[in-house]
Amino acid sequence: MTAPTPDKPQASLAFVLLLSVLVVATCGLIYELLAGTLASYLLGDSVTQFSTVIGAYLFAMGVGSWLSRYVKGDELSIFVRVEVLIALLGGWSAAALFLLFPLVSDFRLALYGLVLAIGAMVGLEIPLLIRILQHRFAFRELVSNVLTFDYVGALVASVLFPLLLVPQLGLIRTGFVFGLANISVAIALLLILPRSRRNAADLAAALLVTASLIAGLFLAERLQRWSEVAFYQEPVIYARSTPYQRMVLTRRSGDIRLYLNGNLQFSSRDEYRYHEALVWPVLGRVANPAQVLVLGGGDGLAAREILRDRRVQRVTLVDLDPEMTRLFRDTPQLAALNGHALASPRVSVHNADAFRWVKEARGQYDAVIVDFPDPTEFSLGKLYTEHFYREVARLLAPGGVMTVQSTSPLIAPRSFWTVATTLEAAGLSARGYHAYVPSFGEWGFTMAAHGAIPPLAALPPGLRFLTPQSEPLLYQFPPDMARRPTPVNRLDNQALVRSFAEEWGPYEG
Known part of the structure; x- marks a missing residue:
């Protein structure tokens, strides 16, 4: 039995949904890499930090996939809302964690709380997409398409992150850029839907999140400086993330200090x-x-x-x-x-x-x-x-x-x-x-x-x-x-x- 031939609006929706698999897979892995990299910068021991962050993230994805069984009816609207929420939390995750690090007594609680929240919502995405697309493709074609786009998205993220994103954008800007990618999926789906099925509140929420992410993108350097001034308690005169480390130079009363990944390397005094x-x-x-x-x-x-x-x-x-x-x-x-x-x-x-x-x-x-x-x-x-x-x-x-x-x-x-x-x-x-x-x-x-x-x-x-x-x-x-x-x-x-x-x-x- 073959799937029914979709009309043009339905074909456009199916294409956007398949493309969204690629986007959400890329964004999901980027958020995971951001959390692991940031934890290794701030807490040290990259093996431990990446192992625990990845483990917590995958566990949370499993929880999200399990919870998807309780979503009944109007999966497309739920998917759009999940995308809006992931865009907000994932997009602001790096900035929020940098700002929280010098302020909270137990940073790991904030770190893993955010990892679990983002992971659970990412775990919801693929089951919901499969259910939305199940009437548009034959089952064998559906599984093949979804998994192909999902795995390609993971490859894209794993290659872009160390070679381009961290050295060129830094962690905070990378978060905002991929938050905007997530929210773009939500807005595209809302605009493709017939007017009768659009939810004005969903569109307003998506536009507000978009505005916050754009503002964060333009303020990224300032947010990074605020977090580092709060952490080092010294005026920051230079800060840059390279493919190998976070370099920060501070100066107070003529004393220049170099920090690598938060660890003091020297004081000029x-x-x-x-x-x-x-x-x-x-x-x-x-x-x-x-x-x-x-x-x-x-x-x-x-x-x-x-x-x-x-x-x-x-x-x-x-x-x-x-x-x-x-x-x-x-x-x-x-x-x-x-x-x-x-x-x-x-x-x-x-x-x-x-x-x-x-x-x-x-x-x-x-x-x-x-x-x-x-x-x-x-x-x-x-x-x-x-x-x-x-x-x-x-x-x-x-x-x-x-x-x-x-x-x-x-x-x-x-x-x-x-x-x-x-x-x-x-x-x-x-x-x-x-x-x-x-x-x-x-x-x-x-x-x-x-x-x-x-x-x-x-x-x-x-x-x-x-x-x-x-x-x-x-x-x-x-x-x-x-x-x-x-x-x-x-x-x-x-x-x-x-x-x-x-x-x-x-x-x-």
């Missing part, structure tokens, strides 16, 4: 303490540091310290994010902060994944400075693993010395000493040390070398923090920071990421 402690205990132990490798350090501050040593002929700096190195090379105030290090002819910048770059690199380096962000998630944790350190050790010349920034030995002693244990498992000798940086508190580093770590030969004059007398004190640990048994951080266990979350969790909640 005391960063010299951190970077002198990171660089000079290494260079002061190497007889001739002609070739120096910096992994991370895209702000150029470690490179600034290295270039003060006239023995250094070449600095190879590997940082993932080209926007970071461009910003700190081309912005006059930031370039002045790093002494224009990234524009120096002695510095070669490579924007690449350090994990892959190190594996493919050849040659040897007299000193290696490893300055990655803390291991808040597994994508960063892989840069602290035995596998990675073995590859770095391959590049370290005989007599060379390397150091790794290793988080706070006071707040996270297990995490700190895990770095030393892992370096030793990679065949290196390791020695922990620490320095007090007011913006961070007690901060830790781990030095490593092939064989015994050589003694300090000299420090240059004019350092603001380190002296030949104070440098030996960096290696003294009181009992609350003393070494303790820790596991090796491997790719297949990521023990460091777990211990870091446990130890820092109480301070970040």
Whole structure:
């Protein structure tokens, strides 16, 4: 038995309904990706955040599909109202979550409440569409059409989100754009319906939601700034989402601070303490540091310290994010902060994944400075693993010395000493040390070398923090920071990421 041949208005309605499957599938996945990405930015540990957000979202979709059985009669009107509500909640979701984060005591409650609400309504969409279309297509053709458009929509969303939407629009604008896509479906269906079947209240609600989404789209940058000012409690002078991270610069009374995904990376008032402690205990132990490798350090501050040593002929700096190195090379105030290090002819910048770059690199380096962000998630944790350190050790010349920034030995002693244990498992000798940086508190580093770590030969004059007398004190640990048994951080266990979350969790909640 074949489906009846529809008349022209009915054919137009069927086409719009099938097209709406593509739109709602794309929008539904975008809202899911927005929630997961935003949660990983604000809460850290992207694996946990994406896993729980996706799980909650799919569960809610199942609940919505189950609830669709209780929708009886006039499915098209119900579908239009669901689209209006999804457009409102989904379109404003990123902006609302950013604004709520600094204001509510339990952000996860707001996050998962919104995820569940949007997921349940998205779960209603496909069952309702199938019921609306069942009299317009044969069953086999109906299922084929709906599932095809649904899966194609998912592909469109998954490709557009990382490659175009986040880097070009940012999370907040992306939410508003796809909210407008959702509301466009509702308005198109309302306009195709005969006047006798149009609901004036539905059309008015759709137009109001459209107006709010357009306003939000134009105010997106301001909304982002409001949320970040409330979060950082400091004037924001620069903010941008790149494909890799959210970068925010603040300035108060001459103090410039860099935050990546909400985590402080440096304060211009005391960063010299951190970077002198990171660089000079290494260079002061190497007889001739002609070739120096910096992994991370895209702000150029470690490179600034290295270039003060006239023995250094070449600095190879590997940082993932080209926007970071461009910003700190081309912005006059930031370039002045790093002494224009990234524009120096002695510095070669490579924007690449350090994990892959190190594996493919050849040659040897007299000193290696490893300055990655803390291991808040597994994508960063892989840069602290035995596998990675073995590859770095391959590049370290005989007599060379390397150091790794290793988080706070006071707040996270297990995490700190895990770095030393892992370096030793990679065949290196390791020695922990620490320095007090007011913006961070007690901060830790781990030095490593092939064989015994050589003694300090000299420090240059004019350092603001380190002296030949104070440098030996960096290696003294009181009992609350003393070494303790820790596991090796491997790719297949990521023990460091777990211990870091446990130890820092109480301070970040």
